[in-house]
Amino acid sequence: MPSELEHAMESLITVFHRYASMEGNSNSLSRRELKDLMENELSGFLKAQKDTVAVDRIMTDLDANGDGEVNFEEFVSLVVGLTVACEQYYQLHLKQQGKI
Ligand SMILES: [Ca+2]
Numbered sequence: 001m002p003s004e005l006e007h008a009m010e011s012l013i014t015v016f017h018r019y020a021s022m023e024g025n026s027n028s029l030s031r032r033e034l035k036d037l038m039e040n041e042l043s044g045f046l047k048a049q050k051d052t053v054a055v056d057r058i059m060t061d062l063d064a065n066g067d068g069e070v071n072f073e074e075f076v077s078l079v080v081g082l083t084v085a086c087e088q089y090y091q092l093h094l095k096q097q098g099k100i
């Protein structure tokens, strides 16, 4: 049975490929696939990002190799960035509760 962390890594891979295989290249996210993924899988964390302009900006930011698509490596940098932001928020929350 996979550990909690291994399970999280597996989920990242599964979710990425579920959306990446919807159209075109099945190993990368098109603009529309990225938009669907963000709307369905990151709606709690990205409430303010639902407009198309924000999706376009995120797409451009993520597309490190400039091919107009987001591959797994580029996608992971989004998840890492969000996770770091969440962890900072989590620390702040603990501090406010006087736990650290
Ligand atoms: Ca695709």
Ligand SMILES: [Ca+2]
Pocket (backbone or CB within 6 Å): 062, 063, 064, 065, 066, 067, 068, 069, 070, 071, 074
């Ligand atoms: Ca790319």
